[in-house]
Amino acid sequence: RAADRVIELASLDNEPSSRKDRKYPDEEGKRYYAQLGEGWDAVSLKSPGHYRIKIRLSGLPAFTGRIPRVSLWHHQYKRSVVGMDISTTEDQPETILFEGLFNAGSYKILNNAQTKKHANGGVIRFRQGIIDAGQKLASLKGGFRSDKTKIVDEQGVPVVPTLLMDWVEVEGPITTEATRKKRFGILPNNEEDIEEISECLQRFAERALRRPVMDSEIERYIEFINHEKEAGVDFRSAYKSALSGILVSRNFFNIEEGSPNENRTHLNNFELASRLSYFLWSSMPDEQLFATARSGKLNDPKVLSKEIKRMIADPKIDRFLDSFPRQWLQLHRVGMFQPDPNIYPEYGPWLEESMILETMKYFSEMFHKNLSIREFIDSDWTMLNSKLATHYGLKKPNNSGFTRVKLKPESRRGGLLTHASILSLTSDGTRHRPVHRGAWLSEVILGHTPPPPPPNVDPLEPVKTNQPKTTIRSQLEAHTTDANCASCHSKIDPLGLAFENFDAIGRWRLRERVEAGTGENPLVDASGTLPDGKVFDGPEQFKKLLAGNDKKLAEAFIENLSAYALRRLMTVDDKPYIKKILETSASKDYQLKSILQSVAESELFRRR
Structure with a gap:
């Protein structure tokens, strides 16, 4: 069924008609306002496809300076699919554009935020509604029921970030020239011409299977079409069923390398093309890469190097830049243990x-x-x-969205290890976990997976109400006096204790917040001694020590990158090849793009 649906959505028979519709709140000359977590149900897409969605709106910061974020919320999938920060005045609205592939369904133009709670446990009800376009938001003072927030304060400034939406315009589904080119030659014009039918099937099968297809493979689908026609099925339906059959074949689902009749150690040209494209583009080869494979020259080192450089320069490299760091750094774990809203009320989806x-x-x-x-x-x-600048206590960037910012020494940031994402994924919902931080750093950054803890290890108990407040570090030190525990913890713990100045959601602190116990919150201690005897006092000194061993960092990174590229774990047999890539990368100062090029050109990458 899924394959049939894919063929149907490809619209091989007829190009889907595109239309452009503009929608206003109620009528032209009106505005829709939405506070945090509220929005306008204004977009409905009947079919998936390529769309341009324009929104005319203003984004008014709250009195605190926090700016709103507009996003498209998919009701059926219950998540935001695209969004951006917006900060403009009421009288100078901005037209923003979201363009790309969108699923069918209904969307809300949402002021992206989490649900807030009153101190008494009740949910704050934020406001939304329609006003005249010429009406100032400052005029909406007071006069509302107590269970809802105000819109503006006494000075006429929004109490929370607020969106003002004038209209939304949806254009699509749009068929691009690139899409038309991909469809060309897939559906035969003459239903009686067996040669043309075979050519179209072969063209489709070679794309789907990412290799040359033998005549005997195509003949099976020709026979299927003929049997379907004899059973009374019209040609177009029978032909599309044959295409669906190709999409459910094992050769389509699997990236196959080698064959039972060959005994070879290296990939052939088509296998190499597929490995390259799924490594760098997370998709099948394009026509130029296929053409190079067909020429039999892709395994030539000079030709291969040229193709890799072309692929790295292609916009599709963004797929690698999205996929690899998520896997390497385990970013799927961010938010796995949602922070307790009573301890971290500022934490939310955005x-x-x-x-x-x-x-x-x-x-x-x-x-x-x-x-x-x-x-x-x-x-x-x-x-x-x-949003993140506020979280870190840093000056907000002048531009909306993400901007490269130069950090001052007193910012206490710099490098991945002080990112809130990394610091939070190694924490639970209430507190930081130094052992987990150390184990993550050892495995992901240094390439050494610590052994699992012995069974029946007692967890750290929370501080009791009648006990003096104490840090997790102090509890951990008392917990690891056992010699069997200490041997591993002496290697892992310093890596995590270096970041004791950061809480469970990555904020800087001097004292550790302890929920229970007596006395004041204790000061943190971020000093330590590494297994090689080097000492540090705080995250800055620790990072300097770690960055000084760039060869060790590069070797671990190359192993992770190679595992991603080859879709398997590295073994002891791969060590000589890793070492060779490391030597090549060292001559280029371990530059990131150069390492990627070296891995893709390596003997390891080209071997089966």
Whole structure:
């Protein structure tokens, strides 16, 4: 059924008609206002496809300076699919554009935020509604029921970030020239011409299976079509069923390398083309890569190097920049343990998304600037938006969205290890977890997976009400006096204890907040001694020590990148090839883009 649906959505028979519709709140000359978490149900797409969605709106910051974020919320999937920060005045609205592939369904233009709670446990009800376009928001003072927030304060300034929407315009589904080109030659014009039918089937099958297709493979589908016609099925339906049959074949689902009749150690040209395209583009080869494979020259080192450079320069490389850092850094774990709203009331969906985006955009910036991987650990810059700047206590960027920001030493940031995403994914919903932080760093950054803890280890107990407040570090030190525990903890714990100045959601602190117990919250201690005897006092000194061993960092990174490229874990047999890539990368100062090129050109990558 899924394959049939894909063929149907491809619209091989007829290009879907495109239309452009503009919708106003109630009528032209009106405005829709929406406070946090509220929105306008204004977009409904009957079919999936490529759409242009324009929205005319203003984004008014709250009195605190916090700006709103507009997003398209898909009701059926219950998530935001695209969004951006917006900050404009009422009398100078901006027209924004969201363009790309959208699923069918209904969408809300949402002022993206989490639900807030009153101190008494009741849910704050934010406001939305329609006003005249010429009416100032400042005129909406007071006069509302007590269970709803105000819209503006006594000075006429919004109490929370607020969106004012004038209209939305939806154009689509749009058929691009690139899509038309892909459809060309898939559906035969002459239903009686067996040669043309075979050519169209072969063209489709070679794209789907990503390799040359033998005549005997196509003959099976020709026979199927003939049997269907004899049973009374019209040609077009029978032909589309044959296309669906190709899409459910094992060769389509699997990236197959090698064959039972061959004994070879290296990939052939088509296998290499597929491995390259799924590594760098997360998709099948394009026509140029196919053409190079057909020429039999892709395994030539000079030709291969040229193709890799072309692919890295292609916009489709953004798929790698989205996929690899998520897997490598385990960003799927961010928000896995939702922070307790009573302890971290400022935490919400947009902050969580901003945390992840900082890390993603940081990786992308390093890639495009071809920076040394040392800057993964220690740098004087990061990628910030307004939301994250507020969270870090830093000056907000002048531009909306994410911007590269130079950091001052007192910012206490710089490098991936002080990103809120990394610091929160190694925490639980109430407190930081230094052992987990250390284990993550050991595995992901240093390439050494610590052994699992022995069974029946007692967890750290929360501080009791009648006990003096104490840090998790102090509890941990008392907990690891056993010699069997200490041998591992002496290697793992210092890596995590270096970041004791950061709480469970990545904020800087000098004292650790302890919910129970007597006395004041204790001061944190971020000092430690590494297994090699080097000492540090705080995260800055620790990062300097770590970044100084760039060869170790590069080796671990290359192993992670190679595992992603080859879709398997590295083994002891791969070590000589990893070492060769490491030597090549060292001559280029371990620059990120250069490492990627070296991995794709390597003997390891070209072997089965």
